Amino acid sequence: MRTMNDQKIIITGAAGLVGQNLAANLIEQGYTNIVGIDKHKKNLEIFKKLYPNVKAVLADLSEEDEWEKEFEKANVLIMLQAQIGAKTYEPFYKNTVKSTENVLEACKKYNVPYIVHISSSVVNSVTNDYYTETKKLQEKLVLESGIKNIILRPTLMFGWFDRKHLGWLSRFMKRVPVFPIPGDGKYIRQPLYVKDFCNIIISAIKSQKTGIYDITGIERVYYIDIIRTIKKYTNSKTIILNIPYWLFYTLLAIWGFFDPDPPFTTDQLKALVAGDIFEVIDWPSIFDIKQTSFDEAIKETFTHPVYKDIVLEF
Numbered sequence: 001m002r003t004m005n006d007q008k009i010i011i012t013g014a015a016g017l018v019g020q021n022l023a024a025n026l027i028e029q030g031y032t033n034i035v036g037i038d039k040h041k042k043n044l045e046i047f048k049k050l051y052p053n054v055k056a057v058l059a060d061l062s063e064e065d066e067w068e069k070e071f072e073k074a075n076v077l078i079m080l081q082a083q084i085g086a087k088t089y090e091p092f093y094k095n096t097v098k099s100t101e102n103v104l105e106a107c108k109k110y111n112v113p114y115i116v117h118i119s120s121s122v123v124n125s126v127t128n129d130y131y132t133e134t135k136k137l138q139e140k141l142v143l144e145s146g147i148k149n150i151i152l153r154p155t156l157m158f159g160w161f162d163r164k165h166l167g168w169l170s171r172f173m174k175r176v177p178v179f180p181i182p183g184d185g186k187y188i189r190q191p192l193y194v195k196d197f198c199n200i201i202i203s204a205i206k207s208q209k210t211g212i213y214d215i216t217g218i219e220r221v222y223y224i225d226i227i228r229t230i231k232k233y234t235n236s237k238t239i240i241l242n243i244p245y246w247l248f249y250t251l252l253a254i255w256g257f258f259d260p261d262p263p264f265t266t267d268q269l270k271a272l273v274a275g276d277i278f279e280v281i282d283w284p285s286i287f288d289i290k291q292t293s294f295d296e297a298i299k300e301t302f303t304h305p306v307y308k309d310i311v312l313e314f
Contacts, residue, residue, distance in 0.1 A: 005030040008074045009205070010112070012061060012103055013081030015043035017312065018118060018194060020161045022078065023051045024307075025198040035070050037061065038081075039095075043312050050306075061099035068106040076205050077107055079117045079142065082135060089130050096134040097141070104145045115149040116204050117142045121214060121278070123153060150204050151212040152197075155278060159194030159297070160307035166191065167311065170230050170302060179231075179238045182248035185224025187273050190217035190280070193297035196289065203287035213286070216278040219294045223272060229295060233302040245273070 009026065011019050014036030020043075026034055037057045038044045048056045059067035061081055071077070081103075083095035107115065119139045122132045142149050158166035173179050197215060227240060252266050284291045292300070302308050 006033050007031070007076060007205070008033045008035070009076045009078065010071060010074045011036045011078045011080060012038075012099075013079070014038045014056070015040050015047045015312070016080060017157065017159070017161050017163070018197065019078075019080050020047060020050070020312070021159055021194045022080075022198045022201060023047065023054055024160070025195065025202060027051060027054070029202060035074075037067055037070065040313065046310060046312065050310075061102055062094045064102060068102070068109065071106040071110040071112055074107075074110060074112045075114065077103070077112050077115045078201060078205075079103065079115055082120075082131075082138065084131065086130070092130040092134040097137050100138045100141050104141060104147070107145070107147055113148060114205075114208055115142060115145070115147050116201055117149055117151050118201075119151050119153045119212075121153050121155045121216065124214070148208065148210060150210050152200065152204070153212065153214045154197055155190065155192050155216040157192045157194040157197060159301050160304060161310055161312050162194075162301070163312045166226065166230060166298075166301070169227065170234050170236075171311070173227075173231060173234065173236045173238050176238055179227060179236075179240050180248060180251075181224055181227065181240060181242045182269060182273065183242065183245040185222060185227070185242060187223040188220050188277060189223055189226060190220055190278050191226065191294065191297075192217040193292050193294075193301075195297070195300070196292050199289040200283060200287045203289055207287075209287075213283065214279065214281060215283055216280055217294075218280050218284075218291055220277070221294050226298075229298045230302065233299050 009031060011022060013019055015038035019036060023036060034054045036047055036054055037059050039060045041058060044056055044058055057067055057070055059065060081099050083092040086092060120135045123136050123139055125132055139151060156165055200215060249266055249269060252269055256265055
């Protein structure tokens with residue numbers, strides 16, 4: 001008789017931020033039959049090195065191929081694959097919509113009974129860009145598939161393997177003697193720790209819960225306090241310096257003029273200071289898990305002896 005921990009779990013988009021963290025947490029909790037599928041060769045090599053007992057499959061899910069045989073006798077699909085950024089619509093359609101159509105067909109062919117679909121908080125947004133449009137289409141495909149599922153809509157996350165967001169901030173902090181903060185830096189953020197999110201996914205695997213859940217960080221933290229906490233746990237010597245908003249904006253605009261792909265833009269600055277507050281559901285109670293405090297989460301992220309130094313490719 002198959003036990004909970006030897007269920008066959010398929011993770012599509014396994015080599016990204018959530019997939020890498022999810023594999024680590026599944027293994028820690030005793031799961032032994034995991035298959036990770038991804039098209040990003042270098043990030044999948046990192047995945048293989050970190051988790052040698054997990055089967056890693058290099059495959060483009062937008063193309064019908066031998067990868068679908070991995071779905072035979074699978075108990076759960078964790079759907080993570082999606083196009084994050086590109087200048088044209090075609091990659092978004094291919095890697096978010098078409099890949100989902102193919103994956104759902106494989107689920108039906110091999111009678112996979114349950115899907116945990118990782119959607120995004122952007123589906124609630126009025127924004128009309130390629131990412132938002134295709135994430136909405138992806139979610140609709142899952143909901144209409146006829147397969148039992150749960151939809152999780154996380155906000156931006158941080159944690160091990162964070163190549164952007166707080167991970168980028170920590171690396172920038174190491175390179176500069178002065179770290180500039182726009183204005184007083186008291187802009188509310190609600191960062192979501194990816195390990196907590198992985199525990200939500202694992203809880204869903206165990207409970208087979210259904211429904212749609214918006215998941216955001218519970219603690220409200222000032223941007224400047226995020227920077228101070230990162231500095232503390234990375235032992236950075238950089239000086240945190242508040243500068244007027246207008247000057248910060250001007251410097252970003254000049255940077256963006258010379259750099260076609262700047263790591264931080266004037267639009268992101270506007271979003272930072274906009275003061276948006278996300279509604280928070282009581283996900284610790286709903287999924288019966290303990291939330292990690294922001295301070296502890298930053299400590300775990302930036303002091304782990306192995307994971308703290310691993311950076312994924314875009």
